[in-house]
Every structure is written in structure tokens, then in C-alpha cells.
Amino acid sequence: MEERLRRRSTPLVRRMVADHQLDLAEIPGTGLAGRVTKQDVLDYLERGATAPAAAPTAPVPPSAPAAATAPTPGPTIEPWDGDRVEPWSRIRKLTADHMIMSRRVSAHVHSVIEVDYSPVAQLRARKKAEYAERGVSLTFLAFIAKAVADNLRKHPVLNAAVMGESTIFRRDINLGIAVALDWGLIVPVIRHADELSLIGIARAINDLADRARGKRLSPDEVQKGTFTVTNPGVFGSYLGLPILNQPQSGILAVGAIEKRPAVVTADDGSDALAIRTLGMLALSFDHRIVDGADADRFLADLRRTLEEFTESAT
Numbered sequence: 001m002e003e004r005l006r007r008r009s010t011p012l013v014r015r016m017v018a019d020h021q022l023d024l025a026e027i028p029g030t031g032l033a034g035r036v037t038k039q040d041v042l043d044y045l046e047r048g049a050t051a052p053a054a055a056p057t058a059p060v061p062p063s064a065p066a067a068a069t070a071p072t073p074g075p076t077i078e079p080w081d082g083d084r085v086e087p088w089s090r091i092r093k094l095t096a097d098h099m100i101m102s103r104r105v106s107a108h109v110h111s112v113i114e115v116d117y118s119p120v121a122q123l124r125a126r127k128k129a130e131y132a133e134r135g136v137s138l139t140f141l142a143f144i145a146k147a148v149a150d151n152l153r154k155h156p157v158l159n160a161a162v163m164g165e166s167t168i169f170r171r172d173i174n175l176g177i178a179v180a181l182d183w184g185l186i187v188p189v190i191r192h193a194d195e196l197s198l199i200g201i202a203r204a205i206n207d208l209a210d211r212a213r214g215k216r217l218s219p220d221e222v223q224k225g226t227f228t229v230t231n232p233g234v235f236g237s238y239l240g241l242p243i244l245n246q247p248q249s250g251i252l253a254v255g256a257i258e259k260r261p262a263v264v265t266a267d268d269g270s271d272a273l274a275i276r277t278l279g280m281l282a283l284s285f286d287h288r289i290v291d292g293a294d295a296d297r298f299l300a301d302l303r304r305t306l307e308e309f310t311e312s313a314t
Contacts (some may be wrong), residue, residue: 009024009035009036009037010038012038013036013037013038013040013041016038016041017036017041022041022044024036027040027041027044028040028044089183089184091181091183091184091185091186092183092184095184095185098245098246099243101246102243102244102245102246103243105246106162106244106246106286106287106288107286107287107288108243108244108284108285108286108287109284109285109287109290109292109295110241110282110283110284110285111282111283111285111292111295111296111299112239112280112281112282112283113280113281113283113296113299113300113302113303114278114279114280114281114303115278115279115280115281115302115303115306115307116262116276116277116278116307117140117143117257117277117278117279117306117307118276118277119306119307119308119309119310120140120143120277120306120309121140121277123143123309123310123311123314124138124140124143126311127311127314131199131202134199135203136199136202136203136206137202137206138198138199138202139202139205140254140257140279141177141205141229141231141234141254142198142201142202142205143198143306143309144229144252144254144281144306145175145177145190145193145201145205145229146196146197146198146201146313147302147305147306147309148175148193148227148229148252148302149173149175149190149193149194149196149201150194150305151298151301151302151305152173152194152226152227152298153173153194154298154301155294155297155298155301156169156170157169157249157289157290157294158227158249158250158285158290158294158295158298159173159226159227159249159250160226160249160289161226161247161248161249162247162249162286162288162289163247167289170226172191172192172224172226173192173193173194173226173227174189174190174191174192174193174224174225174226174227175189175190175193175225175226175227175228175229176188176189176190176225176226176227176228176229176245176248177189177190177205177208177209177228177229177231178228178229178230178231179208179209179212179213180235181212181213186212186217186222187222187225187228187245188208188209188211188212188217188221188222189208189221189222189223189224189225190204190205190208191224197314198313198314199314208221225245225248226248227248227249227250227251227252228242228245228248228250228251228252229251229252229254230242230251230252230253230254231253231254232253232254232255233253233254233255233256233257233279233280234254234256236256237255237256238255238256238280239253239255239280239282240253240255240282241253241282241284242282242284243284244284244285244286248286249285249286249289249290250283250284250285250286250290250295250298251283251284251285252281252282252283252284252302253281253282253283253284254279254281255279255280255281255282256279256280257277257278257279258277258278258279259275259276259277259278260275260276260278261273261274261275261276262274262275262276262278264276281299281302281303283295283298283299
């Protein structure tokens with residue numbers, strides 16, 4: 001009885017078997033009662049039709065979780081004359097695996113907003129020397145990280161993670177700051193970032209980045225992040241759409257911050273062109289738990305915080 005059930009297959013499977021002159025009985029089946037599926041035929045062909053057939057796979061009980069789908073292998077690539085082949089470092093391999101896994105796991109969606117950083121630029125110009133005297137470099141990134149940390153508490157779904165069919169809303173706000181290194185990318189974490197002042201966040205960014213470049217970070221300093229900020233704009237990129245840093249539900253990319261013409265409205269309602277300090281912020285989020293409205297409300301609050309940044313907020 002079981003063998004008859006196993007040999008039952010869809011017309012597509014029977015056509016594939018006939019086209020490739022295969023014997024259905026030799027193909028291990030992973031479907032219900034061991035039936036042969038389209039993927040079973042493709043896997044069998046990939047292994048080589050003449051290879052010995054593996055033992056039939058036992059049917060999976062309905063209550064058992066489905067196995068993760070193996071990544072599709074890429075094309076075979078060979079070096080040409082004059083090429084240089086450089087094996088991946090451990091950090092490059094880990095990054096590649098993590099990014100592929102993230103794309104496969106999460107439903108990535110992106111939302112972008114433009115920010116007028118002119119108030120931040122003015123405040124930074126007034127505070128830069130004072131911070132330098134205290135051994136801290138005051139960058140635009142510090143203002144952005146401070147604004148992100150302050151707004152995540154109001155938007156907890158962006159400080160969350162997916163656990164099966166549940167959402168974990170993290171109590172702590174631990175901000176990951178992506179640091180580009182000569183040998184790869186690393187994301188050190190500022191723990192309890194929402195409890196820090198502007199100078200505290202600026203000092204933490206400086207310290208973690210310096211020690212990351214000097215390979216002096218401890219393992220726990222790159223763990224337990226709940227949201228990540230990456231800054232491709234420091235290299236001049238206008239906009240970036242980053243991949244989520246699993247298992248986080250959000251990551252913010254900071255575009256280049258530069259002076260550009262913009263339309264400004266005076267108190268009397270008249271419009272004029274002015275030179276403003278502008279930049280783009282792009283949010284990538286996991287659409288399994290973060291709706292578009294959630295993401296856009298977070299970005300709107302983030303922009304409002306940055307465009308209304310005052311000395312009292314430092």
C-alpha cells in the first residue's frame with residue numbers, strides 16, 4: 001500500500017521523470033508517504049542520475065517544524081589568467097553567511113526620508129571645540145544615534161525580534177554602530193543607549209570604533225544589539241538600503257550630509273530658495289512584524305527630533 005502511495009506523483013513529476021529517462025522507484029521521495037516531488041527529481045538530477053539512490057526519507061509528522069530550505073548554489077566561477085584569488089577571512093565569511101541568511105529569513109522593506117540637519121550643524125559648530133577639549137569627536141552620527149535611541153522607546157516594534165510566531169519586545173535599547181574595517185565590517189554595541197547624553201553617545205562611538213579598528217573589542221561588545229545604525233554616507237553615498245542585522249527588526253542607513261538648495265517657507269508664508277544642510281535616512285525593516293505605518297511614524301519622529309534639536313537635548 002505504502003509503495004503504491006509513494007509511486008503516485010503529479011503529472012509534472014511524471015513528465016520530468018520521462019524526459020530524463022529516470023526510474024521513479026529509484027528517486028528518494030520526501031513528500032507525504034514518501035511520494036516523489038518536483039524538488040526530489042531536481043535534487044536527484046543535481047546529484048547525478050546514476051548515483052546510488054539514498055534510502056527513502058520517512059514522512060515528517062505534521063507537528064514537526066519544516067526543515068530550513070538550503071540556499072541555492074551559485075554559478076561555478078573560475079579565475080582567468082592574471083586574476084588574483086584571495087580566500088575570505090573569517091569575518092568576511094561570517095558576514096556573507098549572515099547576510100544571505102537575513103535576506104532568506106526576513107521580509108525586507110525599505111522606507112526613505114530626507115532630513116534638514118541645519119539646526120544640528122549649527123549646534124555641532126558651537127559644541128565641537130568644547131567636546132574636543134574633553135577628548136570627544138562630535139560627529140553628525142552622534143546626533144543621529146542619540147535621536148534614534150530616544151525614539152525607539154516610543155516605537156518598540158523597531159526594537160524587537162521575531163521568535164517563531166511571536167514577537168520579542170526588547171526591554172533594553174542596545175544600539176549597534178556599524179564600523180567599516182580594512183578586513184570587513186563589524187557592529188559594536190552601545191548598551192542602554194537611551195540612558196546616555198549626547199556626549200556619552202559620542203564618546204561611546206569614538207571608543208568602540210577605535211577599538212574595533214585596533215582589534216581590541218571583547219566578544220560581548222558585539223552582541224545583544226537591538227537596532228543598528230550604519231553610515232555609508234561617510235564615504236559619500238547619497239542613499240543606502242541595508243540588509244537587516246538578524247534577529248533585529250530594523251536598521252537605519254545614514255546618507256551623505258551636505259549643503260544643497262532647498263525651498264524654505266518664511267513666517268509670512270512666502271517661499272524662497274536657501275542653502276540647507278540635508279541628508280537622507282533609509283530604514284530597512286522586517287515586514288513580518290513592522291508595518292509600513294510603524295516604520296514611517298518612526299522616521300517622522302526621528303526627523304522631527306533632528307530638525308528641532310536644541311542644546312537642552314544634549
